[in-house]
Amino acid sequence: MRVDIVSIFPEYFAPLDLSLIGRARANGTLRLAVHDLRGWTHDVHRTVDDTPYGGGPGMVMRPEPWGEALDALAPAELTPPRLLVPSPAGVPFTQAMAHELAAEPHLLFACGRYEGIDQRVLDHAATRMPVTEVSLGDYVLFGGEVAVLVILEAVTRLLPGVLGNAGSLAEESHAHGLLEAPMYTKPATWRGLPVPEVLRSGDHGRIARWRRDEALVRTGRRRPDMLTGLDPQSLDKRDVAA
Numbered sequence: 001m002r003v004d005i006v007s008i009f010p011e012y013f014a015p016l017d018l019s020l021i022g023r024a025r026a027n028g029t030l031r032l033a034v035h036d037l038r039g040w041t042h043d044v045h046r047t048v049d050d051t052p053y054g055g056g057p058g059m060v061m062r063p064e065p066w067g068e069a070l071d072a073l074a075p076a077e078l079t080p081p082r083l084l085v086p087s088p089a090g091v092p093f094t095q096a097m098a099h100e101l102a103a104e105p106h107l108l109f110a111c112g113r114y115e116g117i118d119q120r121v122l123d124h125a126a127t128r129m130p131v132t133e134v135s136l137g138d139y140v141l142f143g144g145e146v147a148v149l150v151i152l153e154a155v156t157r158l159l160p161g162v163l164g165n166a167g168s169l170a171e172e173s174h175a176h177g178l179l180e181a182p183m184y185t186k187p188a189t190w191r192g193l194p195v196p197e198v199l200r201s202g203d204h205g206r207i208a209r210w211r212r213d214e215a216l217v218r219t220g221r222r223r224p225d226m227l228t229g230l231d232p233q234s235l236d237k238r239d240v241a242a
C-alpha cells in the first residue's frame with residue numbers, strides 16, 4: 001500500500017517511523033511519504049491560509065496550494081488514490097471502514113488546520129478521485145494530523161504481515177460486532193484477585209462460551225448501540241436463552 005500525507009506540520013508524523021508501522025515501511029509493506037503543504041506555495045511567506053468569505057472567526061486554508069499538491073500526488077495519468085480528509089463534519093471512522101481502506105492500493109490524506117480547507121479543493125478533487133471526509137468522533141481537534149495517525153494505525157495493522165499474530169485480529173473488539181471479553185495472564189492470583197476459573201479449565205468450548213457471554217454483557221453495558229445491529233442468529237441457542 002502507498003500512503004501520501006499532506007500537512008503543514010509534517011513533524012507530527014515522526015511516530016510513523018516507530019514500531020510496527022516503522023517495520024512495515026522498512027519491509028516495503030507500506031510505502032509512506034509525508035509532504036509539507038508549504039512546498040506548494042510560491043510567496044515569500046509561504047502563505048496557506050486566508051480570511052473566510054462571509055466573515056466568521058479564524059482562517060481558511062487557501063485552495064491554490066492544495067490544488068497543486070493534489071495534482072502532484074494524484075497525477076491524471078495514474079490510477080487515482082482515495083482522498084481522505086479528516087473533519088468534524090465527516091462520516092464516522094469505523095473498523096469496517098478500516099478494513100475497506102486496507103484494501104486500497106493508494107491512500108492520500110489531506111490534513112486541514114485553522115477552520116478547515118476551502119470546500120472547492122474537495123469538490124474539484126471529487127471530479128477525479130474518491131473523496132471521503134472522515135470523523136474520528138464528536139469532538140474537535142486542532143487539525144487533521146492526529147486523526148490521520150489514528151486512521152493509519154487502524155488500517156496498517158490489518159495489512160498482511162504487519163501484526164505478528166494475525167489471530168489477534170479475530171477476537172478483538174469490533175471484530176464480531178461486540179467488545180472483546182476481559183483478558184488475563186499470570187499470576188493466577190494477584191493481590192487476592194483470581195483469574196476466572198473457566199480460563200484455567202482447559203475446556204476450550206466452555207472458554208469460548210464464557211468469552212462470548214462476557215463480550216455480550218460488556219457490550220450491553222457499555223455500547224448497547226452495537227447490539228441493535230447484531231444478528232440474533234449469530235448467537236448460539238444458550239446465549240439467547242440466558
Ligand SMILES: Nc1cc(-c2ccc3cc[nH]c3c2)n[nH]1
Pocket residue numbers: 086087088111112113114115116134135136137138139140141142143144147
Ligand atoms: N473527528 C474530528 C476531526 C477533527 C478535525 C479535523 C480536521 C481539522 C482542521 C481544523 N480542525 C480540524 C478538526 N476534529 N475532530
